[in-house]
Amino acid sequence: MSKMHLKLKVNxxxxxxxxxxxxxxxxxxxxxxxxxxxxxxxxxxxxxxCTVDMNGRSVKSCTVLAAQADGATLLTIEGMASPDGTxxxxxxxxxxxxxxxxxxxxxGMITRAYRLLQExxxxxxxxxxxxxxxxxxxxTGYQNIVKAIRAAADTLASVKExxx
Amino acid sequence: xxxDTETAQARTQKLEGLGTKRKRVEDARFTQGKGxxxxxxxxxxxxxxxxxxxxxxHARIKSxxxxxxxxxxxxxxVLTAADLKPLKLHYMPTLAGDVQAVxxxxxxxxxxxxxxxxVAEDRYSAADAVDLVEVEYQELPALVDPTKAMxxxxxxxxxxLKGKTSGAHGPRxxxxxxxxxxxxxxxxxxxxxxxxxxxxxxxxxxxxxHPCPLETxxxxxSMDKINGHLTVWGTFQAPHAVRTxxxxxxxxxxxxxxxxxxxxxxxxxxxxxxxxxxxxSIVASIVxxxxxxxxxxxxxxxxxxxxxxxxxxxxxxxxxxxxxxxGLRCHVLADHGAFDACADPTKYPAGxxxxxxxxxxxxxxxxxxDGVYTxxxxxxxxxxxxxxxxxxxxxxxxxxxxLARKLNMDPAELRRKNFIRKEQFPYTSALGWEYxxxxxxxxxxKALKAVDYPGLRSEQKRNREAFARxxxxxxxxxxxxxxxxxxxxxxxxxxxxxGLGMFDSCEIRVHPTGSAIARLGTISQGQGHATTFAQILxxxxxxxxxxxxxxxxxxxxxxxxxxxxxxxxxxVAGAATAMAGRKIRAKAQMIAAYLLEVHDDDLEWxxxxxxxxxxxxxxxTMAEIAFSAYNKVPPGMEPGLEAVSYYDPPNMTxxxxxxVCVVDVDVDTGITEVRRFxxxxxxxxxxxxxxxxxxxxxGLTEALxxxxxxxxxxxxxxxxxxxxxxxxxxxxxxxxxxxxTDYTTTPSPHHPxxxxxxxxxPNVGGVSAFSNAVNDAFAHAGLTHTQMPHDHWRVWKxxxxxxxxxAA
Ligand code: FES
Ligand code: FES
Numbered sequence: 001m002s003k004m005h006l007k008l009k010v011n012x013x014x015x016x017x018x019x020x021x022x023x024x025x026x027x028x029x030x031x032x033x034x035x036x037x038x039x040x041x042x043x044x045x046x047x048x049x050c051t052v053d054m055n056g057r058s059v060k061s062c063t064v065l066a067a068q069a070d071g072a073t074l075l076t077i078e079g080m081a082s083p084d085g086t087x088x089x090x091x092x093x094x095x096x097x098x099x100x101x102x103x104x105x106x107x108g109m110i111t112r113a114y115r116l117l118q119e120x121x122x123x124x125x126x127x128x129x130x131x132x133x134x135x136x137x138x139x140t141g142y143q144n145i146v147k148a149i150r151a152a153a154d155t156l157a158s159v160k161e162x163x164x
Numbered sequence: 165x166x167x168d169t170e171t172a173q174a175r176t177q178k179l180e181g182l183g184t185k186r187k188r189v190e191d192a193r194f195t196q197g198k199g200x201x202x203x204x205x206x207x208x209x210x211x212x213x214x215x216x217x218x219x220x221x222h223a224r225i226k227s228x229x230x231x232x233x234x235x236x237x238x239x240x241x242v243l244t245a246a247d248l249k250p251l252k253l254h255y256m257p258t259l260a261g262d263v264q265a266v267x268x269x270x271x272x273x274x275x276x277x278x279x280x281x282x283v284a285e286d287r288y289s290a291a292d293a294v295d296l297v298e299v300e301y302q303e304l305p306a307l308v309d310p311t312k313a314m315x316x317x318x319x320x321x322x323x324x325l326k327g328k329t330s331g332a333h334g335p336r337x338x339x340x341x342x343x344x345x346x347x348x349x350x351x352x353x354x355x356x357x358x359x360x361x362x363x364x365x366x367x368x369x370x371x372x373x374h375p376c377p378l379e380t381x382x383x384x385x386s387m388d389k390i391n392g393h394l395t396v397w398g399t400f401q402a403p404h405a406v407r408t409x410x411x412x413x414x415x416x417x418x419x420x421x422x423x424x425x426x427x428x429x430x431x432x433x434x435x436x437x438x439x440x441x442x443x444x445s446i447v448a449s450i451v452x453x454x455x456x457x458x459x460x461x462x463x464x465x466x467x468x469x470x471x472x473x474x475x476x477x478x479x480x481x482x483x484x485x486x487x488x489x490x491g492l493r494c495h496v497l498a499d500h501g502a503f504d505a506c507a508d509p510t511k512y513p514a515g516x517x518x519x520x521x522x523x524x525x526x527x528x529x530x531x532x533x534d535g536v537y538t539x540x541x542x543x544x545x546x547x548x549x550x551x552x553x554x555x556x557x558x559x560x561x562x563x564x565x566x567l568a569r570k571l572n573m574d575p576a577e578l579r580r581k582n583f584i585r586k587e588q589f590p591y592t593s594a595l596g597w598e599y600x601x602x603x604x605x606x607x608x609x610k611a612l613k614a615v616d617y618p619g620l621r622s623e624q625k626r627n628r629e630a631f632a633r634x635x636x637x638x639x640x641x642x643x644x645x646x647x648x649x650x651x652x653x654x655x656x657x658x659x660x661x662x663g664l665g666m667f668d669s670c671e672i673r674v675h676p677t678g679s680a681i682a683r684l685g686t687i688s689q690g691q692g693h694a695t696t697f698a699q700i701l702x703x704x705x706x707x708x709x710x711x712x713x714x715x716x717x718x719x720x721x722x723x724x725x726x727x728x729x730x731x732x733x734x735x736v737a738g739a740a741t742a743m744a745g746r747k748i749r750a751k752a753q754m755i756a757a758y759l760l761e762v763h764d765d766d767l768e769w770x771x772x773x774x775x776x777x778x779x780x781x782x783x784x785t786m787a788e789i790a791f792s793a794y795n796k797v798p799p800g801m802e803p804g805l806e807a808v809s810y811y812d813p814p815n816m817t818x819x820x821x822x823x824v825c826v827v828d829v830d831v832d833t834g835i836t837e838v839r840r841f842x843x844x845x846x847x848x849x850x851x852x853x854x855x856x857x858x859x860x861x862x863g864l865t866e867a868l869x870x871x872x873x874x875x876x877x878x879x880x881x882x883x884x885x886x887x888x889x890x891x892x893x894x895x896x897x898x899x900x901x902x903x904x905t906d907y908t909t910t911p912s913p914h915h916p917x918x919x920x921x922x923x924x925x926p927n928v929g930g931v932s933a934f935s936n937a938v939n940d941a942f943a944h945a946g947l948t949h950t951q952m953p954h955d956h957w958r959v960w961k962x963x964x965x966x967x968x969x970x971a972a
Binding site for chain 1: 187188190191192193194195196197198199201203204206287288376377378379380427428429430432459461462463689690691692854855857858859861862863864865866888889890894896897898900902903
């Protein structure tokens with residue numbers, strides 16, 4: 001199959017690659033760009049393990065064709081920490097609140113939570129639960145994930161307040 | 165000499181040993197997307213394998229044409245049974261003493277069965293070629309019901325077993341029969357039932373479900389033809405056992421095989437078995453000379469690897485009028501699918517199902533289990549439970565509720581009345597297990613108090629009255645369950661798999677500067693072993709947990725062990741860790757005595773150092789001793805500070821717990837809301853309360869899935885109707901309630917640190933609590949038992965049958 005020239009901005013870096021247009025975005029990320037943080041749990045858009053941020057929205061990258069992503073700006077778990085290596089508040093709070101076990105859902109979960117907090121910086125527990133309902137976790141029972149996201153919201157709010 | 169400046173408390177804190185809520189060391193990589201799961205592995209020249217699978221439940225293969233597939237650019241090979249036959253690899257042994265087709269030989273026996281293996285340069289061309297392999301089938305009648313499979317005229321499923329009247333577990337009484345397993349005292353039980361004042365009988369089905377970890381199964385096999393070494397990375401819950409099996413199957417000597425379990429994205433029993441994908445990848449790597457990766461997709465995972473349960477249980481329970489249980493009988497029809505691929509210890513084809521007398525002092529019991537072949541996927545794995553313990557616990561916890569109904573007694577009271585009493589431990593059950601320790605009354609009383617059980621019951625009474633008056637359409641249900649698990653398999657005298665005793669192991673090396681590495685025969689799949697085993701060791705040898713690396717999963721470096729499943733890591737490998745630590749400490753004591761110029765016996769251990777008794781200002785810290793081990797040891801002693809322990813547990817451990825669930829059932833929609841779920845667990849000594857709590861949350865959520873919505877439903881033709889996450893129920897954060905956790909602590913008397921294991925308890929106890937609650941909601945309307953899963957449709961049907969719905 002003939003290949004297309006794909007241009008993306010991933011984690012603040014411009015990247016180019018040749019790929020079949022039918023290739024799924026998750027495979028471009030994982031296999032061509034070496035970004036193995038996002039995972040594949042179902043490849044039918046149910047589990048959310050492959051969640052990345054595309055043009056400011058959460059997408060399940062197993063259900064996006066490479067051709068559809070051409071020119072997009074993407075953020076994956078690998079781009080979540082600051083350039084100086086400081087972890088994002090969500091990455092910290094998932095650890096402190098034991099919001100992960102096997103870690104397989106974690107990159108998608110954190111990336112989704114990141115967008116959720118952009119959309120709603122001060123969510124209630126119910127809003128968090130609804131907001132992450134596209135991401136399945138088989139290990140944690142969600143309780144500590146919800147706690148971690150809520151705590152990260154507080155941290156981000158206090159950081160913002162301090163900055164103002 | 166070091167000056168003793170820190171307080172004992174500060175030194176203890178620094179260790180982050182037993183009982184601390186130590187944060188997990190694994191999390192840094194997982195939260196940054198730096199985990200290393202099998203599908204992340206990329207080797208030069210690596211090819212991809214993909215399966216052609218049977219669309220039918222039962223069919224004869226008339227022909228396979230690979231021509232078109234082989235023409236797809238990038239395709240290197242298409243393997244079928246005909247290619248494997250000359251190597252005698254078209255069948256492989258299962259862990260249960262049966263054989264399983266690696267690639268279907270003449271017949272397919274379940275939907276999704278592996279028929280051909282395509283090897284190509286990338287996964288897209290492999291998938292293209294899979295579509296182009298032409299297989300001509302002749303459909304045969306499918307058997308999906310174990311009762312029908314045992315009917316006299318039922319089609320014979322296993323051609324390869326034709327005429328065999330006995331199998332690995334004794335005689336076969338029918339061509340689709342696998343084994344009969346029997347235990348207990350038939351005559352005494354019969355007598356108890358016949359002479360009983362009250363007998364309750366029930367048919368209880370624990371439906372077919374699937375562990376469904378978020379990461380599916382897969383591997384990368386790499387045969388180095390130059391030095392004859394085979395390396396396989398894969399989702400293996402038991403890497404050493406896989407190495408032994410791989411050696412036995414392939415004929416490659418075991419020292420030339422290296423099995424590596426990288427990070428594993430959840431296992432829950434799904435990743436214990438050996439699957440055709442592993443064998444085909446190995447063969448393909450041998451044939452092509454380059455590494456071959458195989459990763460199953462979710463549909464393949466649900467269709468073909470490792471279902472759990474499918475137990476059809478008929479129970480009879482005898483009691484006196486005032487509620488004293490006098491006997492229990494159970495017969496199980498166990499649907500094992502097309503091949504018997506359970507992963508049970510050899511002597512236990514029905515696992516530890518005979519823990520089904522539960523937490524009760526039942527004088528007589530008898531169990532028979534018949535294993536049956538059907539046209540369904542093989543498996544029967546211990547899904548987040550010790551072998552068949554979930555089935556056993558569900559059975560007894562439903563039976564006790566059914567009996568309570570019949571006696572018109574409160575189910576909690578009936579349980580209290582029949583509990584094994586604290587002073588009866590160690591207690592030998594009628595079915596032969598020796599329960600190590602327990603304090604059931606205390607646990608249940610604490611649970612009932614925490615939820616205000618009498619208050620709940622009176623609220624329920626008011627709810628029923630209001631319902632009768634037409635003021636509400638919701639019914640309140642209260643489910644109480646009390647479980648006893650049997651985990652930590654197990655003593656070599658009665659537990660082996662393929663002849664390998666179920667011990668486990670730990671090897672420790674203390675480095676000169678006082679840090680250490682510990683390697684174990686187990687493998688974490690999210691349980692946080694790197695965190696918790698370091699805690700056990702920190703307390704044993706006085707080195708801070710943060711200075712101890714824990715490594716698992718590489719058979720070239722880790723000592724032999726039987727892996728992680730059946731909650732065996734803490735009871736067995738955790739014990740090995742403590743024992744190896746004690747060997748280190750014993751040697752350290754001799755070195756310290758030499759350095760301090762006193763006798764060994766004049767020293768006492770104090771958190772992280774040895775002190776001279778009566779002269780506490782004279783001491784040697786573990787760090788000092790470690791350094792000394794490499795330059796100054798007593799004459800005659802070997803230098804170094806290393807130890808290894810292979811721990812053969814003297815007994816299983818028996819964690820227990822009391823769970824209470826409160827639901828509100830809307831009779832017009834069947835929607836069942838979990839209002840409250842309280843879980844009290846007693847797992848003996850608690851290593852890391854944070855991790856325990858996380859395990860309980862996770863296990864309860866899996867229990868919720870099973871009780872309230874999961875079922876691998878097959879139609880008459882053998883089609884699996886829910887082979888995707890669209891149709892197979894996995895709860896999201898929305899359906900999952902908030903969990904309340906609690907505990908009591910009854911240490912195991914025979915475990916070096918008293919720990920019992922916890923990972924699976926919530927799944928074992930949770931399912932019956934949910935189910936009891938749903939059944940309880942309808943008790944006043946005459947319901948004694950309704951089958952799981954309690955999804956909206958079934959609950960609504962129950963309400964309708966009881967004439968409670970609006971339409972009725
Ligand atoms: S892999 Fe994309 S949603 Fe599951
Ligand atoms: S931590 Fe394992 S799936 Fe979420």
